[in-house]
Amino acid sequence: ALVGVDNMGTIPIRASRRAVGSGNAWAVTFWGVHGNLGELEADGHFLYGGDPHIVVTELAGGSSDIYPRDYTYEVQTIYVSKEHGFIAPTTGSFALAFEDKETAVIDVSASADDMKEALEELSSIHTVNVERDVVDGRSLWTVTMTHLMNENRQGAGDIGLMRVASSSLSDPSVTSVRVFENVKGTNPLEYTIKNLTPGVTYFCRVTAYNAVGYGPVSATSTATPIGQPTAPLVANTTLSSGSALTVTWSLVGNDGGSAVQGYELEWYGAAGAGSSSSEVAIN
Incomplete structure (x- = not known):
């Protein structure tokens, strides 16, 4: 039932259900899928009854890179949303914005290459990879942020969402352009040290190396993890x-x-x- 997760491996999802009041709650775990994934998007148009609605809440974020000891690219999806029951083809165009820079007008039938070209023309983006799919008659562009202009190397980190700057669509009352986050990017120059002892001060420094060897070390920084106090007697x-x-x-x-x-x-x-x-x- 979850669209777009068929390429994540064998049995990537575990789900459990429990009754909550007059409704239900499902706990979904992306089992064996590394990376800090974005939240699911829920379509409540199929719900009927007295004021039905559906809410998605993240209970625990992923913490591992998709590729261990490497950074993870930020992935976002742009798609044309239609109200339930509306099957007529959507025509028109829209523009996207990232870090206050707006793209040229993008047609709703734009190819992956067209979307890539429009995004890479922004002064705030250097390179992206784009894949285009059509699901239930809706266009979806999956954008992987591989290099932003203000970076010295690849790996965009956990960046903000692109936003829809403007749109001119047929039947705008039942169609819209939306953006959601698939995978949160990680910082290539960042590492989380885990399982430390609360209350103990730790000293950290960094050294770069290449084929010749190790260079000089950085200045030392300190920090003290905070935890719960031990029990009094x-x-x-x-x-x-x-x-x-x-x-x-x-x-x-x-x-x-x-x-x-x-x-x-x-x-x-x-x-x-x-x-x-x-x-x-x-x-």
């Missing part, structure tokens, strides 16, 4: 009065790299005496 609980107890405890051994702002004390009684809690702030 309850030292003593004493009788304060006939109906009160005093609880004292020690400071935490590790604040997780961020100063402790307070403590939450919970208590409960035996034989159904009830339970409660109270926050204790540190001034």
Whole structure:
């Protein structure tokens, strides 16, 4: 049922469903597909009933490059959207904008080469790869951002969406041009160090190398990951009065790299005496 994912390998998607109120929620996992993918786009025109609607929310973003230890290109799709039931051919044109630069007019039947030429004429774009498909009578152009003008090397990073600057379409009340993000690009000069210890300061520096060898190192930068504090030790609980107890405890051994702002004390009684809690702030 998901269009455009047939080239992602064998069984790339896992889905589960649960009832939510009078509707349903589906959790979709792109299993075995690397890269930080853009959100799905949902078409709710097939829904019927009292105020039906569908919402897509990203629960967890992908973190791995499509090609390990390499950067991932940004991929966006431009397509002509039609209201459900509208089957007449769409004619007309539109213009796109990227970083405040607008393309020349693009026909809705433009070829992949025509779209590539229009985008590469922008002063904010150097090179792109474009593929064109037709799905249910709608034109789709998949654009891979391979090199932007303000970069010294390839790899566009996670850039903003192109936008539709203008459009002149037949039946504009039921047709439109839209853009969505397929894959979020990564920065080729960026690396995420994982599984570090919170509260510990780490020192980082970078060295470039080529066929001759390694060059001099960069200046050293430091950062401290932040995590949750460790548990305090309850030292003593004493009788304060006939109906009160005093609880004292020690400071935490590790604040997780961020100063402790307070403590939450919970208590409960035996034989159904009830339970409660109270926050204790540190001034």
